[in-house]
Amino acid sequence: MNFKKIIVIYKKEMLDLIRDRRTIITSFVLPIILYPLLMIGFSSMMSRQEMKLEQQDIVIYVNDQIQNNISKELVGSLSNIETLQIMDEAIVYNEDTYLELLQDHSIQAVINIEDSLSIAGYPIFNITCFYDETSEKSSMTYRKIRDNLNEVEETFISKRLEKININSEILNAVEIRKKNIAPPEQMVGFIVGKFLPYLLIILTISGASVIASDLIAGEKERGTLETILVSAARRNELVIGKYLTIITISIITVLLNLLSMYLSFRHIFMQLGTNMGEFQLPIGNFALILLLMLPLITFFSAILLSISTYSRNIKEAQSYQMPLLFGAIMLSMVSFLPGFELNLGFSLIPIVNFSLMMRDIMLNNYQLNYLFIILGSTLVLDVITVYISIKLFNRENILFRTADEKSLKFWGKSKKDVLNLQFIMVYFVFMIIALYYIGGSWQLKDMMNGMIKTQLLLILLPVLLIMRISKTDIKSNFRFNYTNPLNFLLVLIASLPLLLLAGLLGQLINAVFPVSESYLEAMQNLITIQDSGIWFTIFVVGVLPGICEEVMFRGFVLSALRKKGIWYGIILTAILFGAFHLDPFRFLPVTLLGIWLGFIAVKTNSIYVPILAHFAQNTLAILITNYAEKFSFFKFILRDDEIAYWVIIPAIIILYLVVKGFTILNPIVTKNEENTFIVKIET
């Protein structure tokens, strides 16, 4: 790599971009004028609106059902409120008529003074004030009336007390004084810290994405990429030169945004007459945030660069950027959510970590060690993403992708071949949606019944139908093959160690990302024996998923995905299997089990083995949950419902022996035989 060439490329790209009007406007001009306009417009509108509201005439109707001196005094006191007019009393009071007027906004409140009760000879007035909370004018009227009547009440009370010769001061037994110890800048930080991360993340992406899509996908579109590839510049020099360009423009955009935001804030505070000496905006924190933004910017730039390299033209790049933007927006919104505190787990999740860290920085309440973890983990991600970009840039089929290549052909080369990646992915997405809406509502109505319906109608039936319609042979593709009975024995031996390993993994995840108790309880309920009895529970939670889910995943999905390589197929199938359980906290344990199930399916070449394994796994989970106390063995490995960590060693040893056993029992199938049984499609 030649640093001088990188600079040459970088300089040219910068020159090219700065001459582009679009870049100038979106990255430079917009931030400079946006905030002042927003702030000034917003605040002047607010103050004008408030002023207008204060000065507006308000009309209320008073229905005095008591009509004595005191009630008249009450009503009379309302005239203390400026601009308030009381409607002439009607002869016949009809509540509905006035409520209608209130709804029409012809009047702003209706007051009903009702019969007074007497306690110890003193009347209590029941006053109902009808108002419309959605109308600013009406709710303002309510507040004015309330404040006014409260004052009147106080004078009433002191009069009463005077009569019996008691000083009204004695009513004050406890006086509460509010003292906010948060310094003003922390208050600003508290408010700004909530939305600033969100705003900055979106600004960074939107600024960088315009440029990134132009830099490589744009060059492909304009036909200049080939020229540059033929030149003496190396691929990595090109990628890094362009990468630096995106970073530079992003930094400028973010800087301008922050600066403009800061200045307009300051301006507003000054206009409001706030003493700036007392009410400092936390500028040191702004600087720290800027520092924190650097790795975030490099991270986004690297991802956007990869997207741009992969895309054929700007439009395609922009459509690939959308999911990134949506994902980033969702993740960055955690700073709005209460109860999310930065911990080790969150500090490793990109975007979430920045969002939470920035909030803490604005509150002046951050931990330095997390700051370093965030910077470090992001740098690692940066390196990986830039490396991917360079790799992509070296792939000729990515650089010269032709138009027809990407058209989604769900049915593959022939209409009958359903066992291909695209079809499986589309099918999977539909199934997950169906599982979420249809299966979810079935199970909400009746847990057990719903689970039976889900397994049979949503998981098993569609697969069988597709195979039937496409006339694909189920027996050979799904491995309904004879197998050595000893395999079943091995699977049973492996089931306990596996369950414990998966459980440990779950425990570990739980330690990093603590889950709420109620959630754990709900999970527990699922495998706790219901009223329906143990055999029925085993049937619903053990037998049915064993058969239905295995046919779908180790049968249907795996047979399609393994064409690209055995481990590729096993792992991708396991990931889909994990995602299928619609539970982020169980994703990794379930995926781990999925890898095992895929492994034994391929190894033994018979689907009956994973079916038994899946069944054994689930049934064992039910038994342990319900009967663990009864066996001293489980008391030994379970401590306070937690699996002891030493279990990992014997579990892995047993699994290793079982894998050895599989290898001995099932000699490797030669490559030719493999191919014939995988893709045997009836014509």
Next chain:
Amino acid sequence: MIIVKNLTKVFQQQNGEDLYAVKDLSFTANKGEIVVLLGVNGAGKTTTMRMLSTVLQSTTGTATLEGYDLKKDPQNVRANLGFLSGDTGLYARLTARETITYFARLYDVPEKKINLRINEMADLLDMHDFLDKKIDFLSTGMKQKVSIARSIIHDPPIMIFDEPTAGLDILTAKNIISFIHKCREDGKCVLFSTHIMREAERIADKIIMIHQGKVLAQGSWEDFKTETGLHDLDDIFIHYVNSING
């Protein structure tokens, strides 16, 4: 000098079948020689050119350009090569001078020599009037001149032209043809691809006819005439296509 040995490029098609875009192509092109790759659209001309310019990697076989191997030393291959095609894009927001300077720097032309070279090029191609105008405002002919200048700014010993006249008007095309002749006079090795028989006939020292990725025949215009007994290049080409099909 270009020596191509058994160059083959296989593309994986959507249906999983292999497509031989170029199969077992071998030829040599010497200094001061114009070699024309002649074939219909889809014959494998562009794929060959792209492999020789290291943009694509060959599946099997290789070639040496000025002694540098495509696979072992792509960097030096590119440094000794000028590449020009009909649709070579240029950066619309840069001026002609900026564009040429950019490429000169990428090709490691010494900073002091860059302006000198640009002036030479501008004299040769009559570009002085629009040297400092943005590419966006130039006509097609002017753009093509800028493309020529940027492809030869580093004075490479080998020039590759991939259908450089496609879609150009007759005057612009003539500029290019005379430029190619100049390259030969300067002792460069020129590889030129086209599907237009007349163009090949006019400039080629040596013609390599390719069809469906394979060489039909190679030699001079005169060689073909004597071998086939025909006079028209169109007829000769069809004769060779038929000879492998029938």
